[in-house]
Structures are given as structure tokens and as C-alpha cells.
Amino acid sequence: MREETDPPPQQPPPVEELMQELRSKATELLLREEWEESVHVYTQLINLCQHPDHLPKLRKSLCLALSNRAEARFRLRDFAEALKDCEEASRINETAHSKSLLCKGKILLALNRYSIALDCFKAALLDPHPNGGNLETLNAYVDRCKKLESQSKTGSFDLSDWVINGFPGKPPELAEYIGALQIKRSELSGRGLFATKNIDAGTLLFVTKAIAIERGILSSKDSDDNAQMVMWKDFVQKVVESATISPRIRHLISALSTGEEEEELEVPEIDIFRPETEEIGQSNEKVDMVRLMSTLDVNSLVEDSVSAKVLGKNSDYYGVGLWLLASFINHSCIPNARRLHVGDYLLVHASRDVKAGEEITFAYFDVLSPLDKREEMSRTWGFHCGCKRCKFEQLVCSRQEMEEIEMGLRRGTDVGGAISRLEEGMRRWMVRGKEKGYVRASFWDAYCEAYASDKSARRWGSRIPAADVAVDSVVEATGIDERVSKVLIQGSKRSGTSVMDMDKVLKLGRGLYGKVVKKHAMKRLLS
Numbered sequence: 001m002r003e004e005t006d007p008p009p010q011q012p013p014p015v016e017e018l019m020q021e022l023r024s025k026a027t028e029l030l031l032r033e034e035w036e037e038s039v040h041v042y043t044q045l046i047n048l049c050q051h052p053d054h055l056p057k058l059r060k061s062l063c064l065a066l067s068n069r070a071e072a073r074f075r076l077r078d079f080a081e082a083l084k085d086c087e088e089a090s091r092i093n094e095t096a097h098s099k100s101l102l103c104k105g106k107i108l109l110a111l112n113r114y115s116i117a118l119d120c121f122k123a124a125l126l127d128p129h130p131n132g133g134n135l136e137t138l139n140a141y142v143d144r145c146k147k148l149e150s151q152s153k154t155g156s157f158d159l160s161d162w163v164i165n166g167f168p169g170k171p172p173e174l175a176e177y178i179g180a181l182q183i184k185r186s187e188l189s190g191r192g193l194f195a196t197k198n199i200d201a202g203t204l205l206f207v208t209k210a211i212a213i214e215r216g217i218l219s220s221k222d223s224d225d226n227a228q229m230v231m232w233k234d235f236v237q238k239v240v241e242s243a244t245i246s247p248r249i250r251h252l253i254s255a256l257s258t259g260e261e262e263e264e265l266e267v268p269e270i271d272i273f274r275p276e277t278e279e280i281g282q283s284n285e286k287v288d289m290v291r292l293m294s295t296l297d298v299n300s301l302v303e304d305s306v307s308a309k310v311l312g313k314n315s316d317y318y319g320v321g322l323w324l325l326a327s328f329i330n331h332s333c334i335p336n337a338r339r340l341h342v343g344d345y346l347l348v349h350a351s352r353d354v355k356a357g358e359e360i361t362f363a364y365f366d367v368l369s370p371l372d373k374r375e376e377m378s379r380t381w382g383f384h385c386g387c388k389r390c391k392f393e394q395l396v397c398s399r400q401e402m403e404e405i406e407m408g409l410r411r412g413t414d415v416g417g418a419i420s421r422l423e424e425g426m427r428r429w430m431v432r433g434k435e436k437g438y439v440r441a442s443f444w445d446a447y448c449e450a451y452a453s454d455k456s457a458r459r460w461g462s463r464i465p466a467a468d469v470a471v472d473s474v475v476e477a478t479g480i481d482e483r484v485s486k487v488l489i490q491g492s493k494r495s496g497t498s499v500m501d502m503d504k505v506l507k508l509g510r511g512l513y514g515k516v517v518k519k520h521a522m523k524r525l526l527s
């Protein structure tokens with residue numbers, strides 16, 4: 001029973017007042033980019049609006065609150081829930097509601113679903129009462145989507161302007177793209193990526209964005225190990241976050257090798273890596289950390305690897321990342337593909353002509369090095385390389401004379417003399433055609449040194465092959481590499497560049513950087 005002295009019970013504030021309070025609070029949180037808190041407050045506001053007593057007159061407020069909660073959820077990368085909010089907002093508002101359509105478009109764009117994102121932005125433009133300032137934003141999104149949609153369908157990317165202008169600002173945004181490829185069983189090990197038609201050098205094979213990437217500048221040797229450990233930990237954390245948020249990413253990661261019993265692994269359809277096939281759903285499943293750590297050990301790539309070229313700002317950094325489709329590419333010491341890193345994107349192109357049915361391979365480590373060094377490096381990767389070149393060199397390199405040449409080079413003998421002995425040995429051992437390129441690639445450092453020295457050229461004359469002959473044979477065997485093209489460029493600079501030589505260099509440049517860099521921009525990269 002109420003006493004005379006008790007204060008009167010507080011009346012709940014009228015709905016309008018409460019709504020206004022929540023609305024202001026939520027807006028402020030949104031502006032302060034406190035996404036989780038703003039989701040919480042918008043949820044209270046939405047519940048209030050959805051009450052049957054209020055709904056008829058609060059449709060507009062509900063729609064706006066749903067759109068704003070979708071925006072906050074989008075920023076938290078909770079795409080499944082954000083999409084649900086956008087769809088609910090559209091259901092309530094029969095005509096186009098630009099705010100929720102804009103948000104839905106942004107989510108789909110983030111998921112690389114260019115065509116349906118484009119539909120959303122176009123539909124948002126039909127809103128008779130667009131929210132202030134949206135027209136310009138929407139038109140910009142329409143243009144962006146059109147460009148990405150075209151890239152993802154045609155595979156025609158052009159980085160020339162960015163290269164010519166000296167890599168200004170952020171790296172360009174690129175679409176995900178998969179060319180004429182399929183995943184099949186590989187003779188090298190487990191599964192591999194294969195060409196489904198003839199492909200010429202420089203053709204883009206695929207473009208994919210990292211699931212996670214961690215970069216840092218590594219300074220002195222002492223701090224390197226520690227800094228690398230910290231980077232690795234942060235990288236793993238980022239992969240875990242991506243996998244926790246997206247069931248699709250978790251599923252795709254689970255298709256990757258852990259390095260164990262690769263022959264037993266299923267061969268996935270390449271289509272599962274196309275963003276359009278994505279089921280957007282939510283999941284709270286836990287990531288299997290033990291399996292994930294082995295998967296990352298086997299499949300992570302570093303940006304500064306010798307087989308890759310890093311364009312733009314990242315070239316000063318050491319970066320480690322996970323790119324899903326690239327994880328199906330096996331290593332070969334006679335690779336036919338190369339990687340180009342642009343921001344978080346990985347572009348893989350053919351570094352020489354590839355025949356239909358041929359396996360796509362790139363170098364995990366420096367293949368311009370002798371067999372024993374390559375064997376050591378593949379051991380650290382946890383496999384024994386079974387490529388044609390390794391098999392061939394296992395026979396040739398066991399010769400005592402080869403061992404003597406290698407030993408001499410390690411001790412600093414005259415490189416011209418060593419090469420002359422090697423070339424003469426190859427004649428006696430009947431090493432021919434591509435196989436000559438295999439051996440020369442193994443001793444490429446020595447060839448480079450000899451070609452850089454006029455004295456060596458004079459002394460050894462025709463006992464060492466002309467630079468372009470050696471370059472051609474190495475390129476035919478192992479594809480192009482910057483250290484190989486350098487020999488030609490420096491050679492033609494010394495002798496005064498002829499048009500013919502420059503054309504040849506540019507052709508090699510295509511193998512090196514791919515057709516995404518056109519002729520006029522290629523000169524900048526090669527100079």
C-alpha cells in the first residue's frame with residue numbers, strides 16, 4: 001500500500017519522447033563510429049517502432065533505424081545480419097528506399113557481387129526522395145560497380161596509369177577474376193591448378209584479394225625474428241576473424257591442404273572460388289585452430305618472394321598473406337606463372353606460353369639457384385620437389401666435374417672460367433635444348449657476373465655463350481625473372497639500344513609483369 005510520504009510513481013516517458021532520446025543517442029554513436037553500441041541502441045529503437053500500437057505511424061522511422069543498424073552491422077562486417085536489415089527496410093517501404101539500397105549495395109560490393117550490387121545502386125537512384133547528398137555517392141558507386149563487373153567478366157585490367165604516375169595514393173581497387181582454369185589432381189602432389197585452353201605469355205590467370213594480410217617493415221637482422229613472430233601472430237588473428245565472420249571463408253579454408261596426405265584430398269570445383277556462388281549466411285562455428293595453423297604453414301605467401309613483384313607502396317614492406325585460389329598452385333623449378341602484388345590483391349599471370357591441360361606453377365623460392373640449394377629450400381617448405389628439372393639435374397649434378405665447378409664458384413674462382421668449363425661439359429654430356437636452360441638457370445648468378453664484366457667477355461670470348469643466347473635458353477626453361485631481363489637491358493644499354501633489342505625486352509616484360517602493364521608503362525618498370 002502506498003504511504004502518504006512516498007513520491008508518486010514515475011510515469012514512463014511518452015513513446016515519442018523515448019523514441020527521440022534513442023534516436024539522438026543512436027545517431028551520436030553512429031557518428032562516433034561506435035558500431036557495436038549503435039547496433040544495440042538501434043535495436044531498442046526498432047523494437048519500439050515494431051510494436052503493433054506504433055507501427056502504422058512509425059514506418060518511416062523504422063525503415064531509417066533498420067538502414068542505420070544495417071550500416072553499423074556492415075562496418076562490423078556482419079554482412080548476413082546487415083543484409084537482413086536492408087531487406088526488412090525495403091519490405092516496409094514499398095518504393096525504393098535509397099538509404100537501405102545504398103547499404104545493401106555496399107555489402108554486396110564488399111562481397112564482390114558486382115552485378116547485384118549494381119542493381120541496388122541503380123534502384124536507389126529511383127528513390128523519389130533520396131536522402132541528402134546520395135545522388136553523387138550513388139552515381140560514383142554505379143561507375144565503380146560497372147568497372148569491377150566488366151573486369152571480373154573480361155579479365156581486362158590496366159595498371160598502366162598507376163605505374164606511369166609512380167603509384168600514387170592507394171593501390172587501385174580490382175575485381176576478383178578467374179580465367180580459363182580448373183583444379184585437378186597434379187602429378188607433382190595433391191591438387192593443382194590447370195589451364196583449360198592455350199594461354200600466351202602475360203595473360204592474366206586470376207585476380208584474388210587476400211583473406212588476410214599483415215605487413216611490417218623489417219629492419220635490422222636481430223629484430224627480424226621477433227618482428228616476424230609478432231607479424232605472424234597478428235596475421236593468424238586476422239585469418240581467424242575472417243573465418244569466424246564468414247562461413248564461406250571458413251569452408252574454403254577447410255578445402256586447403258595441411259600438407260598431410262594430399263593425395264586423399266577432395267578436388268573442389270573452381271566455381272566455389274567465384275564470389276557469385278556465395279551463400280551469405282551467419283554462423284557461430286568455432287575455427288579449428290590446430291588445423292588452421294597447419295593450413296597457414298603450407299599456404300601462406302610472403303610478398304617479397306623472388307617469384308613475385310610487389311608494385312606500389314607495399315614494396316618497402318614485408319607482407320604475409322593468404323590468397324585462397326593461389327593456394328592450389330604447386331611449385332615448380334620450371335614455373336610458367338608469376339605473381340604480382342597490388343595492395344591486397346594477388347594477380348597471377350602466365351610467364352610464358354602455356355598449353356591447354358598444362359599445370360600452372362609458380363616458384364615458391366628462388367629457382368635461379370643450384371639443385372642443392374633448391375633442395376634445401378623445398379625441404380623447409382616440407383616437400384621434395386618432383387619437377388622435371390630437378391629430376392634431370394639429379395643425374396647431371398651428381399657428376400664430379402659439376403661438383404668441382406660449384407665448389408670453385410663458392411670459393412670465388414673466375415666466373416668466366418667456370419662458365420666456360422660448364423658449357424664445355426654440357427657439350428660432352430650431350431645436354432641439349434631446354435635442359436641447357438635448366439643448367440644455366442642453376443648457375444645464373446655466375447652468368448650475370450660474367451656478362452656484367454667487359455673484361456670477362458674479352459677474356460673468354462666465344463667460350464661463353466652470347467648473353468641473348470643464354471637468356472633465351474633460361475627463359476624457355478624457367479620463364480622470365482627480373483635478374484634475367486636485367487642482363488639483356490644492361491647489355492643493350494652498353495651497346496647502345498637498338499629497336500629490336502627493346503622490343504625483345506618488352507616482350508620479356510610481359511612475362512614478368514603481365515599484360516596488365518601496357519608497353520608505355522612497362523618501360524618505366526624495366527628501366
Ligand SMILES: C[S@@+](CC[C@H](N)C(=O)[O-])C[C@H]1O[C@@H](n2cnc3c(N)ncnc32)[C@H](O)[C@@H]1O
Nearest residue numbers: 188189190191257327328329330331383385386
Ligand atoms: C600451396 S599447396 C599447393 C596445393 C596442394 N598440392 C594441394 O593439393 O592443395 C603447397 C603444398 O603442395 C605440395 N607441393 C607443391 N609443389 C610441389 C612440388 N613441386 N613437388 C612436391 N610437392 C609439392 C607440398 O605438399 C606443399 O606443401
